[in-house]
Structure formats: structure tokens, C-alpha cells
Amino acid sequence: MPRSHSSLQRLFVEPDLAPGAILHLDKDQSLYLAAVLRKGVGDEVVLFNGRDGAWLCRLTGDAKKAVTLEAIERIAAQTPPSGLWYGFAPLKTERLDYVVQKAVEMGAGIIQPVMTQYTQLHRLKPERLAANAVEAAEQCEVLSVPEVAPEITLDRLLDGWSENHGDRRLIFADEGEASASPLGMLEALRGEKLGLLIGPEGGFSDAEREKLRALPFVVPISLGPRILRADTAAVAALAIIQATIGDWR
Incomplete structure (x- = not known):
């Protein structure tokens, strides 16, 4: 502008x-x-x-x-919608607002709450999520407001991934992954449709991590040697993706 x-x-x-x-x-x-x-x-x-x-x-x-x-x-001129899907385990209210706002700023195209075993918040207000997305777009000169998709359980998301997302790869911020730079893993995904999944405070359960790591479309990455809060991990992962293979290039 x-x-x-x-x-x-x-x-x-x-x-x-x-x-x-x-x-x-x-x-x-x-x-x-x-x-x-x-x-x-x-x-x-x-x-x-x-x-x-x-x-x-x-x-x-x-x-x-x-x-x-x-x-x-x-x-x-109108900017094209982003193809990046962003899934997150809902956090408590103020931090939930922050996560949605930052996802808009960082270029997510679809935002979807994902309910996991350790998710802290189980009653969402979809209208509040949508309002936060619009407010962030207004403040940050984003012209394509992301779609806020209905909440879904992690099992339903993964079981229906190929049907609903086709060949989209799912980047999974895995706190159990050995500390290493994610850049090489991301470079290998250049040109592919992408999704990013961030877990709750406390991380994914062992069963959830095992299921995720067994799926062929899932790409686990490390976000470094420190344990990050879920909202920090979201911003860090989105920034790395956009800078490496996203629309910052």
C-alpha cells in the first residue's frame, strides 16, 4: 500500500x-x-x-x-490467498488470540484448531477466532483474510488428511526430535503444498507422536535445543517456513 x-x-x-x-x-x-x-x-x-x-x-x-x-x-491489487495450512492445539484465551493473530501476520491461508490429548481449552468460540483473524488483517495490511476452519480432533485430522488435503505435506514441530537445524528438511519440501501442526503446552502424547511419525505425509522437524512455549513455537516455525521455502523468498 x-x-x-x-x-x-x-x-x-x-x-x-x-x-x-x-x-x-x-x-x-x-x-x-x-x-x-x-x-x-x-x-x-x-x-x-x-x-x-x-x-x-x-x-x-x-x-x-x-x-x-x-x-x-x-x-x-488483491493478493492471492496463501496455500499454507496451519493447525494448532488451542491455548488459554489470551494466548489463543495471540496465536491466531500471529498466524495471520505470518501468512497462513487456513487456520484450524486441532484438539489433542493435552489441549488446555475445549470450548471455543469460532466467531472470536474469525474476529481475531479479521482484526489482524486490518492492522497488518493483509488483503487475503485466512479461512478459520472448524475445530477437529487430531485423530480425525490425520485419518482424513489424504482425502481432505490431497498431497499436502504436514510439517510437525516435534519436541522429541533431536535438536538440529530444520532448514535441510524444509528445503526438500520446496514447491510442495504444506501444512504446519503445533501441539499444546505439554506437547503431544507419546501415542500421538508415534502416530504422527508413522504417517508418510508427515515431516517432523526440530525447533532447536530449547523447549518453546506453544505460541512461541508457532511463530518460530511459521517464520522458518516462510523464510526458507515460503513467500518471504
Whole structure:
């Protein structure tokens, strides 16, 4: 996005964006712009919908519960969706929010909670996960908001992997793997569709690790000599993948 627009508020919307389009924000977004940010007629914001790129838009109505805007011009082309699947064992609420937000920032295309034997949180609010993904995209100029897939048990995920994910390889951050650089393992996966699985605090159970390591599509990697918290491991693994064989190159 051009520097001149970088300071403008960004909002995700559902409607199509095109020159001259008139958009009516929902109550929550209207209150946020008109009451919290005190935006008024003539002020500009940036809207995106995950399909049409980023658009400079101008307020034409500033009622606190019904803000209207006109799309002026497209200022950034739509980026293609990421092909990286990211699965994680849900953590307690604040750290769960962090994990979802960082996954968006780091370029995950699909985010899916995976229930394991040692998962700490068993009651999720899908709408909260989706809201966190949208908020992260708004703040970090991400134009393709990742899909938040429904939670699934680890056994169901693995048993249906080939049917649901085809030939996608699954990178598995294995705390039991001998400490070593993962770069060689990742380089061997260049050009393939990828997924990343991060376990819960306490790691995977012995039975889960045994099942994972026995599957031909699973690639276990080490994240170094130190034991990482699950949320730290997620960011570390995503950064290594994107820097080595992902979209940072």
C-alpha cells in the first residue's frame, strides 16, 4: 500500500468494491468510525473484502449507527490467498488470540484448531477466532483474510488428511526430535503444498507422536535445543517456513 495511505484506518467489509460503489457499514463498524474514531463526512478510510484489493473510500454519511462511504479508487491489487495450512492445539484465551493473530501476520491461508490429548481449552468460540483473524488483517495490511476452519480432533485430522488435503505435506514441530537445524528438511519440501501442526503446552502424547511419525505425509522437524512455549513455537516455525521455502523468498 502506498505510504500516503498507510496511516488511514483499514476495515474489512463483505460487499463488492468498485469505483463509485456506495457502502453501508454495519452498526458496530459505524459506531467505531463515527463515535470512537470521530470520523465525519469527507474523511477517508481504506476498505478491503479479500477479493477486490484495497480501496480508498470517503465517508458520505456519518450517522453513528449507519456510516455510508463511497469507493474512490483502488490503491492496492488483491493478493492471492496463501496455500499454507496451519493447525494448532488451542491455548488459554489470551494466548489463543495471540496465536491466531500471529498466524495471520505470518501468512497462513487456513487456520484450524486441532484438539489433542493435552489441549488446555475445549470450548471455543469460532466467531472470536474469525474476529481475531479479521482484526489482524486490518492492522497488518493483509488483503487475503485466512479461512478459520472448524475445530477437529487430531485423530480425525490425520485419518482424513489424504482425502481432505490431497498431497499436502504436514510439517510437525516435534519436541522429541533431536535438536538440529530444520532448514535441510524444509528445503526438500520446496514447491510442495504444506501444512504446519503445533501441539499444546505439554506437547503431544507419546501415542500421538508415534502416530504422527508413522504417517508418510508427515515431516517432523526440530525447533532447536530449547523447549518453546506453544505460541512461541508457532511463530518460530511459521517464520522458518516462510523464510526458507515460503513467500518471504
